[in-house]
Amino acid sequence: MDIRFYNTLTHRKERFEPIDAPNVYMYNCGPTVYDYAHIGNFRSFVFADVLRRFLELADYKVTQVMNITDVGHMTDDQLADGGGEDKMAAAAARLKESKKQGVALIDNPDDPYAVAEFFTKAFIEDAGKLGMKIADEYPAQMPRATDHVEKSMIPMIQALVKNDHAYVADDSAVYFSVQSFPEYGKLSGNSLDQLKGGAGGRVQGQHQVHKRHPADFLLWKPDATHLMKWDSPWGQGYPGWHIECSAMARATLGRDVIDIHTGGEDNIFPHHECEIAQSCGATGQSHFARFWLHSRFLLVEGEKMSKSKGNFHTVRDVLEGKVTGRRVDPAVLRFELLKGHYRSNINFTAKGLTDSASAVRRLREASVPDAEPAPVDHPDMLAFLEQLADDLNIAGALAVVFERMKKVDDELPGILKRVDDVLGVMQARGADGHLSDVQMFCQQLDAARGDKDFEKADGIRQQLIDAGYDVKTTKDGTVASKRLA
Ligand SMILES: [Zn+2]
Numbered sequence: 001m002d003i004r005f006y007n008t009l010t011h012r013k014e015r016f017e018p019i020d021a022p023n024v025y026m027y028n029c030g031p032t033v034y035d036y037a038h039i040g041n042f043r044s045f046v047f048a049d050v051l052r053r054f055l056e057l058a059d060y061k062v063t064q065v066m067n068i069t070d071v072g073h074m075t076d077d078q079l080a081d082g083g084g085e086d087k088m089a090a091a092a093a094r095l096k097e098s099k100k101q102g103v104a105l106i107d108n109p110d111d112p113y114a115v116a117e118f119f120t121k122a123f124i125e126d127a128g129k130l131g132m133k134i135a136d137e138y139p140a141q142m143p144r145a146t147d148h149v150e151k152s153m154i155p156m157i158q159a160l161v162k163n164d165h166a167y168v169a170d171d172s173a174v175y176f177s178v179q180s181f182p183e184y185g186k187l188s189g190n191s192l193d194q195l196k197g198g199a200g201g202r203v204q205g206q207h208q209v210h211k212r213h214p215a216d217f218l219l220w221k222p223d224a225t226h227l228m229k230w231d232s233p234w235g236q237g238y239p240g241w242h243i244e245c246s247a248m249a250r251a252t253l254g255r256d257v258i259d260i261h262t263g264g265e266d267n268i269f270p271h272h273e274c275e276i277a278q279s280c281g282a283t284g285q286s287h288f289a290r291f292w293l294h295s296r297f298l299l300v301e302g303e304k305m306s307k308s309k310g311n312f313h314t315v316r317d318v319l320e321g322k323v324t325g326r327r328v329d330p331a332v333l334r335f336e337l338l339k340g341h342y343r344s345n346i347n348f349t350a351k352g353l354t355d356s357a358s359a360v361r362r363l364r365e366a367s368v369p370d371a372e373p374a375p376v377d378h379p380d381m382l383a384f385l386e387q388l389a390d391d392l393n394i395a396g397a398l399a400v401v402f403e404r405m406k407k408v409d410d411e412l413p414g415i416l417k418r419v420d421d422v423l424g425v426m427q428a429r430g431a432d433g434h435l436s437d438v439q440m441f442c443q444q445l446d447a448a449r450g451d452k453d454f455e456k457a458d459g460i461r462q463q464l465i466d467a468g469y470d471v472k473t474t475k476d477g478t479v480a481s482k483r484l485a
Contacts, residue, residue: 001389004390006343008187024055024060025255025259026051026063026261027261029271030045031045031069033069033070033088033116034073034087034119036122038313042127042315043295045066045130046337053421067248068120068123072238074241089226095115112227113228129315131334153247154233172235174234175216187272187273217270221239223236246279249279261275261288262293299348300312300313300347329443334425340394366405367417371413373421384400401416442464442479461478
């Protein structure tokens with residue numbers, strides 16, 4: 001199959017061929033765990049999941065790593081020179097303040113490790129509910145930055161100093177020298193002159209006086225007062241955010257050059273630009289990732305999401321019904337986040353969510369839980385995959401599926417079963433996020449009632465009762481619970 005992806009590095013669609021086929025090594029920039037992840041973050045994470053599932057269906061063996069940033073991500077992350085405050089420390093202060101006011105998410109907000117642990121768990125839970133395979137099946141592939149400071153980040157910084165790509169400045173911090181790496185700026189289209197000029201004040205700051213070039217960025221920040229600190233050749237302190245991803249990608253994927261690196265468009269500069277400089281500077285390779293794929297922002301009702309506008313939604317808010325007034329099935333939110341092309345802005349709206357709910361309902365109604373999946377070379381599957389092979393054209397792929405659903409025959413359930421390897425929405429999940437056929441039966445029952453097909457509804461109800469469940473109708477729909485003996 002001819003797979004093409006738009007590569008941010010070359011600004012064009014390129015034929016995708018992994019270095020070591022059929023293996024694909026992919027790194028996704030994951031969350032900074034200082035708060036619950038919002039739906040905009042999850043747009044980019046779900047995109048990475050769909051990409052993984054598509055490649056697997058196309059017969060590649062995918063090793064996917066998504067990091068968890070639990071130290072060193074500063075509040076002024078556009079500066080790339082360690083300005084501002086560590087987001088984890090800021091979160092600890094925030095939680096401490098809310099504890100004083102009687103709202104305690106965790107017992108010990110003074111401890112940034114506890115804060116990180118709390119939001120890491122919450123993230124993995126949310127990701128599992130949204131059907132992200134890495135959270136569901138491969139949580140070990142989600143490395144924590146704090147576990148890699150000694151074993152991978154400090155050695156990589158040492159290599160950069162040794163290779164003359166980094167230096168210790170007179171404020172004792174270690175910086176990457178952008179002038180030592182002629183390719184710096186290639187990914188984002190920035191030139192060193194532009195960056196020197198200040199790019200709208202971007203490179204100004206207290207660290208500028210100590211640096212050789214205003215765009216030099218931080219690798220190690222000495223700070224013996226920081227709550228999360230490690231011994232290093234440059235004194236006690238902590239790593240910069242960018243070095244974390246370069247080091248974790250190399251350590252966990254075990255390669256100097258990987259096939260795919262993804263992130264949100266806001267990661268392109270400075271984060272990914274810096275990652276390329278560090279990784280290539282440390283390994284001497286001409287590439288770090290062959291393909292750079294970036295998803296665009298999510299808008300809410302046409303506007304950029306922001307806390308001040310009150311349109312800032314976490315996954316939990318949406319699922320618990322705080323956004324629409326109704327509980328939302330995680331599969332519906334997943335569908336809403338994946339149905340738009342990753343290189344377009346998607347607009348999250350209440351209307352869109354209703355459309356997604358109806359799409360998921362139609363897919364589930366036509367599917368049969370224990371159907372035998374259709375072979376990948378079935379003509380309808382090939383049509384579906386061909387769309388995805390064109391830079392993950394999800395709209396085209398969904399059009400193939402919904403067109404095929406007009407023809408109800410014996411083959412349809414098998415095709416849908418196979419299609420769901422990528423979509424991941426047809427099997428319902430329980431409140432704990434785990435897949436549940438019982439939940440699916442309940443939804444089919446509700447759907448049948450909605451269509452006034454009472455015979456079908458009664459049939460499903462009887463099947464549940466026969467299987468030992470008590471069946472109740474609630475305002476959120478049918479609920480089945482195991483009958484106690
Ligand atoms: Zn990253």
